[in-house]
Amino acid sequence: MDKFNKIVALDTIIFYPEHEELLKQLVNKPKIERVPLKFDSEKKEWTLPLDYEMPKDATIIIWPSSLPTSFDGISLELHEKLKTSQCWTEAGLRDSISAQNLYNRLKDADCILTCWTDIPNEVLDKIIKDGKTKAIITWTHEFEHRLDVEKTRTAKIFTESIPDYGTDSVAELVFDDLIKLIERNKETKEKAYSDSDYIIGVLSYLFHKYRKSYINERDTRRGQFSHQFHKLGRSQEFFSKFHEKTLDEMIPEKELQGKSIGLYELDLEKLEVVLEKGFKMHLSKYKGATSDARFYRFIAMHNVIILDSSKISKELFEKIKLLKSDVIDLQTLKHYDEILCEKTLGIIGLGRIGSRVAEIAESFNMKVQYFSASKKTIKYDFVKLDDLLKTSDVVSMHVKAHKAIGLLKSKEISLMKKGAYFINTSDANALDQEPLTKRMLAKDLYVALDVYQGLPTTKTLFLNDNFSGKVKDQLKEHVLTYRAGWKTQEAIRVKTYKLLGHMIDALQ
DSSP: OBEEEEOOSSSSOOOHHHHHHHHTBBSSSSEEEOOEEEEETTEEEEEEOTOOOOOOOEEEEEOOOOOSOOOOOOOOHHHHHHTOOTTTTTGTTTTOOOOHHHHHHHOOSEEESSOOOOOOHHHHHHHHHHHHEEEEESSOOOOOOOOSSHHHHHTEEEEOOSTTTTTHHHHHHHHHHHHHHHHHHHHHEEESSSHHHHHHHHHHHHHHHHHHHHHHHHHHTTOHHHHHHHSTTTTHHHOTTTSSOOOOHHOOEEEEEEEEEEESSSOOOOHHIIIISSSSOOEEEOOOOOSSHHHHHHHHSSSSEEEGGGOOHHHHHHHHHHHHHEEGGGGEEEEEEETTOOOOOEEOOOOOOOOOOOHHHTTTEEEEEESSOOOOSSSSSOOOOHHHHHHHHHHHHHHHOOOSTTTTHHHHHHSTTTTTEEEEEGGGGGGGHHHHHHHHHHHEEEESSSSSSSSOOOOTTTTSSTOOOOOTTTTTTEOOSOOOSSOOHHHHHHHHHHHHHHHHHHHO
16 A cells, blocks of 8 residues: 655644554654644734744644633624634634645645645636645544535545534433433432332433533533533643543543443333443443452443442442442432333434434334435324424424524424423534523523534523623523534544545555
């Protein structure tokens, strides 16, 4: 296989140590240079140290990218632009790189990586004329608004994006949101006693331990966007320090899928189906003596142990807790005035993510129906949009970005059942926020949002006219995260492996 001579990344891409080792194998004489470009907040411009010189032997050059981590200082004009922009950079939230400057960065590269930096036609034309570039790959799910893909492909430049890295991550967030809504609105003072209680309680524990979306929501309500910090922000400085910090310190959010759960002296068939078939966790059960190696192996091999302290001795319970810090005791769980079994889930948009959400819902024994621009499957019931809204107990939006603008207007939003759950992790432009907020304030609809027409401010949510207003404790019955769906260790790992896979394809 051939190798690249020079790779230029226009934005900070998250390379785990394992990714970086593979990256080095794809270039001749690998030497990574992370350009120490920093933003001067007083001068409002990017600067390099006065004595900085680009190493002549650098073959993998990574330029930093940075966008605001909060909406402090963002003008009303830019805030309004965000409502219809596909991403922050399109709205002009950072100074655009001049065409000449951009060309100077790219002119010798035979592989170009980008995510948030546009490559205009005047630069593409020069690159194509030079004839050195073999590949342009974007570390993002959409790229048509970044560069003229038809132009580069016509010029025989390998051009690809990464559309499907976050399927499981986003689908899990839907149920994380649903569990949070139930906790906030349906918890009683009774102890758990039903299969439904155990499912909700156990999932609540697992989502809190692994997904940690409560951190994102806390920051979102404060007007701080941890998603922006990790995706962009000071990420050049932050994500070059994997040799100093653990992955858990750098990216604490994880998916449930693949984690190992042990059930001690328990038979909870419905919970087992949800965890194993729905979330694809690894389950095993233990019954028997507690003095031999088999018992200790059971404790050691699982991430979390589930047990019922009322059915074992106090001494054994204390011993297990000492041996394993992550223990879910059924006696500590709450009862909820909600049962998801046989409830109807309506999915708007049955693509990759919508289909995964449907798969998880089936493990709860929920009835799945869907509306899509085209009828896609006979496995689930296809219904008209109005009928889906009228009959669904849970509605989950999974439309493609900017492909379903204005799909849910005031009339459609009014059709949803009183007390139904509504979750949107796809595109805020697909709905009218003002009538939705009215129903949120009336508390007759339980809502979880991960996307907004702009930033999640009090103005965007139609709470008041303060375009930089922090939501704080308002709408506390509802869940308000910001772009939490994509950000897990696993999704980022897959995303960068797919990037590297495209690079290999370009060389073959």
